[in-house]
Structure formats: C-alpha cells, structure tokens
Amino acid sequence: MYCRKCGKQIDDEAVICIYCGVAVNPDFNKKTMANTDPLAKSKLAAGLFGIFLGAFGIHNFYLGFTNKALAQLLLTVVGWIFFGLGPIVASIWGLIEGIMILTGSINQDSTGRALKD
Numbered sequence: 512m513y514c515r516k517c518g519k520q521i522d523d524e525a526v527i528c529i530y531c532g533v534a535v536n537p538d539f540n541k542k543t544m545a546n547t548d549p550l551a552k553s554k555l556a557a558g559l560f561g562i563f564l565g566a567f568g569i570h571n572f573y574l575g576f577t578n579k580a581l582a583q584l585l586l587t588v589v590g591w592i593f594f595g596l597g598p599i600v601a602s603i604w605g606l607i608e609g610i611m612i613l614t615g616s617i618n619q620d621s622t623g624r625a626l627k628d
C-alpha cells in the first residue's frame with residue numbers, strides 16, 4: 512500500500528509510515544489503543560448486555576448512551592403496563608444493538624472511545 516500523506520510505498524502491515532510518520536490506518540490505531548486503555552469499555556460485555564439485557568438498556572448505560580438506555584428501559588417498564596409490546600420491541604432493539612456491537616457496527620462509547628476486544 513501507499514502512504515496517503517507522502518505517497519511512498521510502505522509495508523501492507525504498517526501502522527505508521529516510516530517516511531513521514533503519519534498514522535496509516537487511524538481506525539486500526541484507535542482499536543490498538545483501546546486494547547491498552549484502562550477506561551475502554553469491553554466490546555464483548557457490551558454486546559452480551561445488549562443481547563441478554565437489551566430490553567433494560569443495560570448495554571447503552573454501560574457505553575454511556577444514557578438517553579437511549581432510558582428510552583429502552585421505559586419502553587420495557589411503561590410499555591409493559593400499557594401495551595405489552597414494549598418489552599418485545601425493546602428486547603429486539605437491544606438484541607440488534609448487541610449484535611451490532613459484537614460485529615463492530617457500533618464500535619465506540621458515548622465519549623468516542625473505541626471499545627476493546
């Protein structure tokens with residue numbers, strides 16, 4: 512591959528360009544840093560929370576998306592009383608987000624910090 516800044520050919524596995532020092536793949540760097548960042552949230556934990564506890568918004572509370580978490584929690588708690596369908600909708604919503612987290616479609620928390628593996 513070629514460095515996007517200086518255009519010199521560099522190793523395909525390279526993380527930074529050895530000629531100009533620019534980060535070749537910012538996403539990769541972010542991911543690598545997340546795995547050493549003590550504050551980074553766990554992708555596996557977030558994904559499993561979504562799949563099993565998504566109806567209560569636990570995965571979104573965990574990732575800091577409090578408004579979305581509260582919406583899911585209210586949908587389950589209030590939706591149960593009034594419609595019965597609320598918890599089902601919230602469960603499916605959480606399940607989909609859990610899968611998105613595990614597959615990397617959702618890959619950061621509310622502060623923009625990448626999730627660690």
Ligand SMILES: [Zn+2]
Nearest residue numbers: 514517528531
């Ligand atoms: Zn370069």
